[in-house]
Amino acid sequence: MAKKKSTTTARLSPAKIRADEARYVMNTYRRPPVVFTHGRGCRLYDSQGREYLDFLAGIAVNALGHAHPRIVRAIRREAGRATHVSNLFHNPYQARLARKLAEWSGLDRVFFANSGAEAIEGALKLARAHAHGKTSASGAPKTRILALENSFHGRTMGALSITHTQKYREPFAPLIPGVEFVRFNDVTDLEAKFDDTVCALVVEPIQGEGGIVPLSEAFWQRARALATQYDAALIADEIQSGLGRTGRKFAYQRFGSLPDVVTIAKPLAAGLPLGAFLASERFASALTPGLHGSTFGGGPLVCAVALEFLTVVEEEDLLANVRARGAELRGGIEKLAARHEFIREVRGEGLILGIDLVIEGAPFVKEALRRSLLINCTHDHILRLLPPFIISSRDVAEFLKRFEAVLKRAAKSAAAASSQGAQAAAHAQPILRAAAR
Numbered sequence: 001m002a003k004k005k006s007t008t009t010a011r012l013s014p015a016k017i018r019a020d021e022a023r024y025v026m027n028t029y030r031r032p033p034v035v036f037t038h039g040r041g042c043r044l045y046d047s048q049g050r051e052y053l054d055f056l057a058g059i060a061v062n063a064l065g066h067a068h069p070r071i072v073r074a075i076r077r078e079a080g081r082a083t084h085v086s087n088l089f090h091n092p093y094q095a096r097l098a099r100k101l102a103e104w105s106g107l108d109r110v111f112f113a114n115s116g117a118e119a120i121e122g123a124l125k126l127a128r129a130h131a132h133g134k135t136s137a138s139g140a141p142k143t144r145i146l147a148l149e150n151s152f153h154g155r156t157m158g159a160l161s162i163t164h165t166q167k168y169r170e171p172f173a174p175l176i177p178g179v180e181f182v183r184f185n186d187v188t189d190l191e192a193k194f195d196d197t198v199c200a201l202v203v204e205p206i207q208g209e210g211g212i213v214p215l216s217e218a219f220w221q222r223a224r225a226l227a228t229q230y231d232a233a234l235i236a237d238e239i240q241s242g243l244g245r246t247g248r249k250f251a252y253q254r255f256g257s258l259p260d261v262v263t264i265a266k267p268l269a270a271g272l273p274l275g276a277f278l279a280s281e282r283f284a285s286a287l288t289p290g291l292h293g294s295t296f297g298g299g300p301l302v303c304a305v306a307l308e309f310l311t312v313v314e315e316e317d318l319l320a321n322v323r324a325r326g327a328e329l330r331g332g333i334e335k336l337a338a339r340h341e342f343i344r345e346v347r348g349e350g351l352i353l354g355i356d357l358v359i360e361g362a363p364f365v366k367e368a369l370r371r372s373l374l375i376n377c378t379h380d381h382i383l384r385l386l387p388p389f390i391i392s393s394r395d396v397a398e399f400l401k402r403f404e405a406v407l408k409r410a411a412k413s414a415a416a417a418s419s420q421g422a423q424a425a426a427h428a429q430p431i432l433r434a435a436a437r
């Protein structure tokens with residue numbers, strides 16, 4: 001008798017996949033019709049076998065690209081041993097990974113969670129635990145949390161409470177009380193809002209979803225000084241910018257002083273879900289057995305894979321590659337920017353780059369996909385590039401060639417649409433004037 005194909009391996013038509021998704025999956029994402037089935041390096045392949053150049057890396061996750069042989073080997077090896085034993089017991093990899101992360105970051109201890117938002121939740125709890133029972137000079141509780149305008153920290157209730165974008169927050173109110181937003185890079189506003197009632201200040205050293213906007217040196221140094229003065233936690237959210245993406249292990253390392261707490265996730269386990277928060281002993285000691293926990297966080301499989309990821313970054317000197325390819329990519333985009341006046345600014349560092357447009361970005365993302373290029377757009381008009389750390393000079397050259405064609409084509413359509421709009425507006429004027437009379 002012929003073997004029946006398992007439902008997970010049977011080939012489904014893209015149309016059937018989209019139909020099931022429309023019917024059964026909660027309607028939270030707007031996706032293009034393409035179905036990706038597999039990848040290799042910085043290439044992804046769809047169900048029709050078409051190849052795409054992936055300059056998004058699963059939103060900064062696949063730093064080693066797809067199906068990296070050493071990651072595949074580590075997953076295979078550990079899947080055949082123990083994927084999960086729970087945090088009630090030791091496993092061979094968690095402490096080794098924590099030690100490496102402590103070495104990378106300059107901090108002392110690590111707590112493992114499953115995602116970025118969960119790492120943020122833990123970091124906020126740690127700051128509150130450190131301040132627990134303390135009061136300000138005037139007797140007020142030390143519970144206020146400061147975050148920055150234009151920030152993004154995730155979708156759980158705590159992470160949302162420190163995320164600035166109104167459209168993400170508003171439908172879920174009331175959020176956690178006691179959060180105030182400081183104007184981005186505004187030292188005067190920071191000084192006005194910081195006092196001894198603050199237990200934490202959360203910053204992204206480079207705002208990711210906010211449009212690849214770097215925090216200024218002056219703001220960081222003042223934040224560091226105020227946090228120390230008032231015994232509050234300076235929390236650096238490096239979920240998007242950390243673990244090598246800027247060409248440094250952490251983006252904050254350009255400032256020369258340490259945060260108290262760092263959150264990480266995205267590339268940590270090379271595509272498997274793993275997040276963590278790291279802290280100096282001074283703050284980490286606030287957590288004692290039973291105060292915080294996670295069923296899945298830090299299991300043997302994900303920790304073994306994360307160790308392999310960090311080891312590959314070190315052994316293959318990928319930080320140098322990030323810096324070199326980042327410079328090539330940025331240089332190439334700046335040349336294109338000089339020829340296209342709708343590009344306002346190119347920002348970022350290493351392989352986290354934003355191309356700020358004066359026009360809407362969505363048509364560029366669509367045109368890029370049509371030309372088998374994966375990028376995305378944040379804040380409606382900022383194109384974002386987050387390619388894998390392993391890209392070569394040839395990949396960069398290929399990207400730039402295709403991207404130039406994307407710019408030309410999408411700009412032409414945008415110009416046609418706006419001239420149609422202008423014609424329609426001109427046509428509408430007498431009608432509107434008549435209607436107004």
Ligand SMILES: Cc1ncc(COP(=O)(O)O)c(C=O)c1O
Binds near residue numbers: 120
């Ligand atoms: C800076 C930053 N913090 C937190 C998060 C939330 O991470 P996750 O989606 O893994 O919960 C993200 C996700 O994009 C992020 O970029």
